[in-house]
Amino acid sequence: DPEGRGGQQDAARDRAGPFSRSRCRSASRVRVQRVLSPAGRESWTVIGDDHRPVSPVESFLAWLEHIERSPNTVRAYAMDLKTYWTFLQATGTDWDRVTLERMASSPRGCASRPVT
Numbered sequence: 001d002p003e004g005r006g007g008q009q010d011a012a013r014d015r016a017g018p019f020s021r022s023r024c025r026s027a028s029r030v031r032v033q034r035v036l037s038p039a040g041r042e043s044w045t046v047i048g049d050d051h052r053p054v055s056p057v058e059s060f061l062a063w064l065e066h067i068e069r070s071p072n073t074v075r076a077y078a079m080d081l082k083t084y085w086t087f088l089q090a091t092g093t094d095w096d097r098v099t100l101e102r103m104a105s106s107p108r109g110c111a112s113r114p115v116t
Contacts, residue, residue: 029048030046030047030048030049031046032044032045032047032078041065045061049089054081056095056096057082061077
């Protein structure tokens with residue numbers, strides 16, 4: 001790097017650790033997918049690395065549909081749960097073994113927007 005910034009950028013990336021946004025994005029292929037029911041009702045799901053719906057997330061989103069939440073509400077939850085699932089994958093944490101300490105270790109690490 002002619003301006004000598006390459007080392008500084010590498011050091012900054014290393015300080016960010018496993019929670020940096022770029023590492024969270026590259027660590028996961030989780031995505032939100034629009035789906036239509038046979039009756040034509042719009043909903044959303046979260047698709048995991050295995051190209052299948054993420055089971056615990058799908059159960060929650062199905063419950064939201066069951067209690068007749070709007071598709072926009074289901075989509076909003078799906079987007080947030082995708083971010084959460086990406087965080088879990090980036091930290092190697094099973095969804096049913098999350099601790100408060102793990103969540104507090106980097107509350108903004110994989111977030112798509114700042115936590116206030």
